[in-house]
Amino acid sequence: TGAQEGAHSKRGFWSSRLAFILAATGSAVGLGNIWKFPYITGENGGGAFVLVYLICIAVVGIPIMMAEVLIGRRGGHSPVNSLRQITQRDKLNPAWKWVGAIGVLAGFLILSFYSVIGGWALSYVGTSAAGQFSGQTADAVGGIFSGLLSDPMTLLSWHTLFMALVMVVVARGVSSGLERATSILMPGLFVLLLIMVGYAMTSGHFGEAVSFLFQPDFSKLTTSGVLVALGHAFFTLSLGMAVMMAYGSYLPKNVSIAKASVTVSVMDTGVALLAGLAIFPIVFANGMEPGAGPGLIFQTLPLAFGQMPMGTLFGTLFFVLLVFAAWTSGISLLEPLVEWLEEQKGMNRTVSTLIAGLVCWVLGIASILSLNLWSDVAPLGMFAMFEGKTIFDLLDYLTANILLPLGGLLVAVLVGWFMSKQALQNELSLSEGGFNLWYNTLKFITPVAVLVVFLYNLS
Ligand code: PHE
Ligand code: NA
Numbered sequence: 222t223g224a225q226e227g228a229h230s231k232r233g234f235w236s237s238r239l240a241f242i243l244a245a246t247g248s249a250v251g252l253g254n255i256w257k258f259p260y261i262t263g264e265n266g267g268g269a270f271v272l273v274y275l276i277c278i279a280v281v282g283i284p285i286m287m288a289e290v291l292i293g294r295r296g297g298h299s300p301v302n303s304l305r306q307i308t309q310r311d312k313l314n315p316a317w318k319w320v321g322a323i324g325v326l327a328g329f330l331i332l333s334f335y336s337v338i339g340g341w342a343l344s345y346v347g348t349s350a351a352g353q354f355s356g357q358t359a360d361a362v363g364g365i366f367s368g369l370l371s372d373p374m375t376l377l378s379w380h381t382l383f384m385a386l387v388m389v390v391v392a393r394g395v396s397s398g399l400e401r402a403t404s405i406l407m408p409g410l411f412v413l414l415l416i417m418v419g420y421a422m423t424s425g426h427f428g429e430a431v432s433f434l435f436q437p438d439f440s441k442l443t444t445s446g447v448l449v450a451l452g453h454a455f456f457t458l459s460l461g462m463a464v465m466m467a468y469g470s471y472l473p474k475n476v477s478i479a480k481a482s483v484t485v486s487v488m489d490t491g492v493a494l495l496a497g498l499a500i501f502p503i504v505f506a507n508g509m510e511p512g513a514g515p516g517l518i519f520q521t522l523p524l525a526f527g528q529m530p531m532g533t534l535f536g537t538l539f540f541v542l543l544v545f546a547a548w549t550s551g552i553s554l555l556e557p558l559v560e561w562l563e564e565q566k567g568m569n570r571t572v573s574t575l576i577a578g579l580v581c582w583v584l585g586i587a588s589i590l591s592l593n594l595w596s597d598v599a600p601l602g603m604f605a606m607f608e609g610k611t612i613f614d615l616l617d618y619l620t621a622n623i624l625l626p627l628g629g630l631l632v633a634v635l636v637g638w639f640m641s642k643q644a645l646q647n648e649l650s651l652s653e654g655g656f657n658l659w660y661n662t663l664k665f666i667t668p669v670a671v672l673v674v675f676l677y678n679l680s
Contacts, residue, residue: 238476240400242484245459245468247403249489250410251550252338253457255543256518258493259500261449263511266441267433271497273447277454278490281670284663285460285629286482288636291648293469294478299560300324300463303470313639320631324463325561327624329577331462332554333584334616336387337592339547340379341519342540344369349536354527359507362523366516376589381582383544387551388578391559392571403549410542413535414492417499417522420529430501433511434494444677451674452622457489461625461632464553467560478649479659499525555581588613606678622678630671637664 262270296303301321308317348354348365357365369375390399421427455461472481496518503521504511513520526536555577562573591598591611601607601615610618636645637660646656 238473238481239404241468241472241476242481243400243403243407245465245481245485246407246488247399247546247549248459248464248468248553249457249485249550250407250492250546252335252342252543252547253453253550254489254493255496255546256338256342256515258453258457259497260513260515260517261453262434262497263501263504263513263517265443265446265449266438267511268435269437269439269442270446270450271434272437273442274450274453275490277451277670278458278486280662281451281629281667282454282458282460283482283486284659284667285455285632286458286465286486287478287649287659288632288663289460289463289465290469290472290478290482291636291645292632293466294472294474295644295648296466297470299470299564300466300557301561301564303466307640311640311644313635317631317635317639320628320635321463321466321557321561323624323628323631324461324466325557327462327620327628328464328554328557329581330584330616330624331456331620332387332551332581334588334613335547335551335554336383336581336585337376337380337588337613338515339383339544339551340376340381341369342543342547343382344375344379345519345523346537346540346544349523349526349533349540352533354523354536355533357524357527359509359520359524362527363520365523366519370516370592373589373593376592377586380585380589383547383551384578384582384585386548387555388574390548390552391555391578392574394570399549399552402545406542406545409538410546411492411495413539413542414495414499416535417525417539418495420525421499421502424502424506424525426502426505427498429505430498433501433505434497444674448622448674448678451671452626455625455629456621457493458486459550459553461628462554463557463628467553467556477651479651479655584616588616626671626675630668633663633667633671637668 292307293300293303296306298306301318304318304321305315307313308315353365354362421430459465469478472478500518500521501511503509503525504517507521507524509521511517522539523536526532526539529535555574558577559570559573562568562577563570566573568576587595591613596611598612599607599610600612602609607615607618642660645660649656649659651659
């Protein structure tokens, strides 16, 4: 392990187990939890979808997160080089390093639209702080949102600001300042969500929301809903694009990969469920449509902030924290692309960040336009599966539901079927029962689950 320790000491370890958990949680908890989870749950009929999503987290998400962190720690380098290191050491086909390439591509595509939604959140900080939500009706709040979507220049300015925020941090190298900020702001987000849930309890429709979220009605579940739930398990835990490999490479040897992965996954899931419990009572109390789509939180939460005591303060704080959560995730989306440009093209960090950021920014413009001027453009509309999907919808669909699960599937196959079992045991140092549970799940259940869901959706 001499060479490996050398590599580690040059790059530095996370200061502690906590630091890894903070960074991984910073990547995981983001728009996926607060923006995406509630709206896809609404679109897919609630309880049964939530149940499938939770099963996917347990059976697919957590085992793959452990596998990714393990590859990162064992490889000790950036994802592509960690994969190369591992394939060389275990004499495997070098083509496995392409798993890293899928990650680079997925990160780039996701960030392009993620930044546009991050821009919505930024704009809502201002709207909220100006007191514009206070005392508004559902219609008025809906009007503020549709006004934003119909205005490409305003969307572009916020998208630009969000990308700039991400680029500044990535250009400087992931800083310890961010780590410290995460340790304060993440708990802050959690507390604020709890306050929102508390407020939602007073709306008189809390019970309805609880049964919507937790009482499975399987007649509402479709095969495409199952794919969306699976895809979201990858998206929300930042899996399938080598982010957790990158962070795992900084994890000290004496830290339990299993405990760290479970902790991150539980926190991520907790934030998503709290967001659901905060939003759906408001949806039902105001006779709104659960399947309203991507605008759901931007049309419901402001309504609640507009009615609750100190709503302007809470609302502003909430959107600030949402921006922060999106920001830490955005950084982890840009990082692989920048690292790849540095390593493969020999560019320095500033130049790589500028190029990578600029390309994401340009692609983001297509997403912005598909919210207004191009809202009727469905580039793959000739396929039944993609009917009516705008560029924005397609980027979201193809990354979350295809690229990420594909990346994760390859990780599961590499670790479960090709790496030496002894090496895995050394790396995880679990009890025999715990190890076998993880190993057999990853080897058999995870790949079969992903493949079956894929095939059902092709047919
Ligand atoms: N997990 C992030 C979220 O839920 C999004 C993300 C996906 C970040 C993939 C990194 C990699 O918002
Ligand atoms: Na998430």
